[in-house]
Amino acid sequence: MDNIYLFMLIAITVLAVADIIVGVSNDAINFLNSAIGSKAISLRTIMIVASLGIFIGAVFSSGMMEVARKGIFVPAMFNFEDIMYIFMAVMITDILLLDFFNTLGLPTSTTVSIVFNLLGAAVVMSLIKIGASDSQTIADLGSYINTEKAITIISGIVMSVFIAFTIGAIVQWFSRLVFTFQYENKIKNFGAVFGAVCLTAITYFIFLKGLKGTPYYKDLKGLVEGNEIYIILCSFALWLTVSYAYQAITKKTILLVVIAVGTFGLALAFSGNDLVNFIGVPMAAYHSYDAWVASGIDPAMFSMEVLDKKVPAEPVLLFVAGGIMVLTLWFSKKAKTVAETELSLSRQGDTHEKFEPNALSRGVVKGVSWLSEAVSFIIPKPTQERIGRSFIKPETVAMTTKDQSIDAPAFDMIRASVNLMVAGVLIAIATSMKLPLSTTYVTFMVAMGTSFADRAWGRESAVYRVAGVLNVIGGWFGTALGAFIASGVVVFLIKWNPSVMTPILLLVTVFLLYRNYTAHKNKAKNAADEDSLKETGSRSVQGVIQESADNIANVIKRGNRIYTNAVKGLGKQDLTLLKKNSKQIDKLSTEVDSLRDNIFYFIKNLDETSVRASTFYINILGYLQDMTQSLEYISKASHKHINNNHQKLKFSQIKELKEVDDKIESLFEETKGAFEARSFEQIGSILNRKKEVYDLVKEKIEKQVKRTRTEESSPKNTTLYFSLLLETKDLLNATMNLLEEYHTSHDSSIEPATIEKEESTE
Template structure:
C-alpha cells in the first residue's frame, strides 16, 4: 500500500488527541487534589485557575519534545519505516495503558509510561535489525538504545519516591507543631511568615520549572541563572509583606492565596513539561514524514538523522493541544475517579477505604508501631505531652463514612504544605537536571503529609498503607507493562503493517469504548433501593421506625435466598446456588456496614434517647445471626453440588420443600406486617414459632430413621442435617428479632 505511512500519520494524529485525554485524566490529580481536598476554594474557582495554568503551560511548551525524538534511542540508526513502526506501537500502547490505570482509578506517571513505551518498541526493533545483520549481536544493542537515560529514570523513580515522602512528612510535622489543628489563631501571628515562605517557594518553582524552555524564560534567563538566592530573598520579603497586607485588608487567610497560586504553578509545570508525553511522538512522526516525503528515497533506506536536529515550536499545534487539555480537565469523569483515590488515602477522618489490607501492609504498620514505641522511650514524657497537644483536634460532630465524603479531606495547612513541598522538590530536581515524575512527587508528598498529620491512625493505617503500596506497585507495573506491551505491538506491526495496524487500531477503539462504558455504568449507578439503610435518627422512636425498613428488607431477601437454595439443590443447579451465595455475601456486607455505623449513631443520639442504641445493637445482632445462618446453608449446598456429590433423595427434597412452604408463608407475613406498619400482628407471627420448630424436629427424626435403615450416602446425610439444624437457628433468629422489635414497639 503506497500511502500506508500517510495513513499511519493520520492515525497517530487521532491517537495523540486520545492520549491527551487519557493523560490529563490521570495527571490532573497532581495539581487539583490539594485544592479539592481542602475545599478552600470553590470547585469552579479551582478549575478556572488550573485551566489557566494548563493552557499557558501548553502554549509555551516549546523545546520540550526532544525525549520522544532522541532521548531514548539513537534515531540515526533507524530508517523511516522502522521509526514509524516504533511511534505507532508507542502511541497505541500508551493510550491503552493510561486508560487502564484511569479505569482502575490509580495515578501513574505519563512520563514513565512514554519513556518505557519508547524503550520497549525501540529495543524490539533493534533486536529485529540485529537479527537480520550477521555482523551484529545482542551485545550491539547499546548502539541503538540510550541505556543511560532508562537507568537514570529508574533511579529517579526510587529516589523521588523516598525523598518526597520523607520531606513531605517532616515539613508537615513541623507545620502542625507550630500551627496545630486550631491554626486560625496562630495564622494571625505567624500567617504572614508562612505565606511568605510558601509563596516564595511556589513562585520560584513557577519560574524555574513551569516556564523553563518557553519564550518567556529565554528573555529572563540572564537575570535568573546565577542569581537564584537573591531572587528568592527578594521574593520572600515581597510575599511576606503581601501576606501581612492581605490578611489585614481582606480579613481572610493567606492560605487561600497559597493554595490558588500553588495549584496554578503545578498545572503550569504539568502541561509545559508533560505535554511531550502526549504529542511528542506524533510530532516527531510528522517531522519524520515531512523529511522523508520530499527526499524521494525508499522508506527502508531513509536514515532518521533528521530527528537529531532541534525543531521549532508548532504554535498552532500547541494551542490546539492546550485547548484539548483544558476541555478534558472539565469533562473527564475518570479524572475524578483517579483524584478520589489520593483523597481517600489522605483523608483526615474515617472514610470508605478503597483498598483491602494485605500481609505487607500489616507488616509495615506493625513495624512502624514498634519503631514508634522505641522512639517514644527516648523522649521525655513532658516533651511528648507537649508534642501530642499540637495534634489535638477540636471537638466536632462525628461524621459517618458517607458524610465524610462531602467534608474537607484535610485542612488548608496540609494543602499548602503539599503544594509548597512538591513545588520545591521539583524545582531542586530541575536545577540539578535530575529526572523525576511530577505524579510521583506530588502523590508521595501527599502521603507523607498524611502520615505526619496522623491521618493514618490505627483504625485506618493498614488500609491506607495497602493503598499506597498498590499505587507504587502500579508505577513499576507501568514501566514493565509499557516496555513489554510496546515491544510486542512493534513486533506485530513490523511483521505486517497493512494487516496489523487496522487490527490493532480497531482493538484499541474497542477496548477504549468498553472501558468508557464500564466506567460510565459504575459512575451512574444509582442507590440500590433494596440496600439496607443506616439509621440517621437521634431519637428512639426514629431508630425504631427506620429499623422497620431494614427488617422487612432482610426478611424478604432471606425468603428468596432460602427458597432459591432449596430449588438449586433439587435441580442440582450450581449457577443458582452460586448466585444465592453471592446474595448472602452482599447481605452480610451490608449488615457489617450497619454495625460499623454504631459508633456514629451513639455519638449523635440525644441524651434522652441513649436507650435507642441498645435496641439498635440488639437488632443488628439478630440480623447478623440470620445472615450467618443463610451463609452456612448456601455455602454447604453449593459445595455439595459443586463437588458433584449424590443428589438428595426425593423424600429429603420433599421434606425440605414442606419446611420451605411453611417458612416462606411466615416470612411473607412478616414483610407485610412491617411494610403496612401493623406491628400488633407480630404477636400472631410469634405464635407460629413452635409450629415450625416442631416440623423441623419431626424431619430430623425421620432422617435418623432413614439413616439407620436405608440411607447410604454420608455426604447427603450430613448436608441434610446441616440444613435442618441451621434452618432451626434461622427461625430462632427471626423470632428473636420479632420479639425484640415487638417489645420496643409496645414500650414506645
C-alpha cells in the first residue's frame, strides 16, 4: 500500500463508530436499569431522558482521552509507526472484546477494556523495541510504560467492586429500615427530605463528574472547587423546597423526580466521560497522523512527543458521536440483553435464573448464612423482630405465571433512588480524589449491594444470584486479562507485516462481528420460537386440558423429529445431525423443566372449586418429563456412540430401528393431529394401538438376543441397541400414560356439564 497509515486511520475511524455502538450497548445498563427496574416511569420517558443526557454530555465532552495519549505509555519513547500500530491493535481488540461480552449479555467496563488494550499493545511494542536494541534490556520496560498509573488503575478496579457493594448495601439497609416496604405513608411525611437528599447527591455528582470534562469547567472551577459544602447546602435547600412543592401540587411522590433526574445525570456523566473510551484513540491517531504529515519526516523516525501536548476537541466529531450513541440506545437489542442480566440478579421477586449455581456460590451462601445465624445470637430478639418488621414485604396479587412475575417491577422506587444516589456519590468522590473508576463496576455492584440488603437474595434464589455476580466479576477480570493478551498478539502481527496483516485482521474482525450478530439474532429468535412451550394460566380442569393440548402437540411433534433424527444419524453416522439433535432435546428438556417450575404459580391461581386441575396438570408434566428423559438418553447415547468412533450398527439393526421409527412416527403424527384439532375422542383409538407398537419393540429385542448369542461380536453395539429399544419402550409408556390421563380427565370434566345440560332440558 502507498500509504498504509492513511488506510489505518480510516480503518480506526470506522472501527470507532462500531466501538461506540458496542460500547453503548454494554454501558446502557449504567443509567437505565434503576429506572427500568422500578417501572416508575414509562420506558419511552426513560429513553428520552437518557437520550438527552447522553447527547448533552457528548456534545460538551472534551473529546480527549488522556490515557490514550500518555496515561499508559510514554509517547516520547515511540515513533509514529509504533503508535499507529498500537492504536490499530487497540481498536480491533476493543471492539471484539466488548461485542463478545454483549453477546453473552454480561456487563463489562469499557474503561478497563481500553486501558488494558493500550497496556497490552504498548508492552508488546516496547518488548519488540527492546529486543531490537543492543543497549536495552527487559529492565528498561519501565521507561516505556507508566507503571505507576497502571498499578493505580488495577487497585482502583478491585477497590471499587467491594466499596460499591458495601456502601450500597449499608445505605439501602438503613433506607429500608426507615421506610419499610410499605413506604407509601411514610414517603408522604418524610419523602420530601429523602428526595432532597437524593437529588442533592445527584446534583453534586453532576457538578463534579459531569462538568469536569466540559469546556465550561475552566470558568466554573473557581466557583466549584473549595465550595463543595456550600453547593451541597444550597442544593439541599433548593431541592427540599422543590420536593415539598412537587408533592403538594401533583399529589405524586418525589421519587419519580429522583429517578428521572438520576437517570439524566448518570447518562450525561457516562457520555461526557466514557465517550473518550471510544473516540479517544481515534482522535489521538488523527492528531498523530496530522503532525506526522506536517513534519515530512520518515514515520520510523518521527517521535510522538506531540502527544504530550494538550489535544483540542473536535466539535463536529463529538456531535456525530453523540448522535450515534443516542441511536444505539434506542435500537440496540444487545443493550436490552445486557440490561436483563443486572435486572434478573437484582429482582425482588421470582425470575428465570440466568446462571447455574457452582461450588463457590454455594460456599458463599452457606458462609453468609452461618454468619447471619451467629449474629442473631448476639442481637436481642425484640430488636431482631423490630428490624424484621421493616423488611416484611406487602401482600401482592398472586401472579398467574412466572413470566407475569417477571413483568412486574423488579424492585420499588426506594431502591431505584438509592441505586442512582449511591452510584452518583461514589463516582463523584472518586473523581474528586482523582481515583480511576469504572462506572460499570460501581453501578452494577451498588445494584447488587442494595439487592442483598433488601433480602432479594433469599433461600430460593441466593445460590443463583451469587453465581451470577461471581460470573460477572470474573468476566471483568477476564476483560482485563483478555484485552492485555489479545492486543499484544494483534500488535505483534501488525508489526510483523503491516501491509498484509492489517487487512486480514480487519476482515477477521468484520467476520466475527457478523457472526456474533447473527448468533445473538438467532438466539433471540429461538427465545420467541412459536414451537416453544407455553405456561397455562387457566383456573379450571377443562381450561387446563384445552391449554395444555398445544404443549402436548408441540412435545409430540418435536419428540418425533428428535427420535427420527437419532435413528437417521446412527444409520448415516452423521455426527453433525446427532450433535444438533442433542441440542434440540436439551432445549425441549429445559422448556419442560420451566413448566414444572411454574407449578407454584399454577396452583396459587386455581379456583377453589377446581383444585382437581392441579393433579391433572402435575401428572401431565410428569409424563412429559419422562418422555423428554427417554428422548434425551436416545439422542445422547447415539451421539456418544458415533462421536467415540465405535463400530457402526449392522444393516439389519438399522433396518429394524427404522421399522420402529416408522410405527412411532405414525403413532405420534396421529396423536399430534388429535391434540391440535382438540379431537380428544380420537385418543381412545390411539390407545388401542399400544399393543401393536409394544409387540414390535418386543420382537426386535428378542431378535437382538438371538443375534447376540450366535453372531454378534461388538459389546458396544449390543449395549447401544438394547438401550435404544428399552428407552423406546419407556418413551411409549410415558406417551400412553399421558394419553390415558388425558382421556380419563377429559371424559370426567365434560360429564358434569352434560348432566347439567340434560337436567335443564328436562
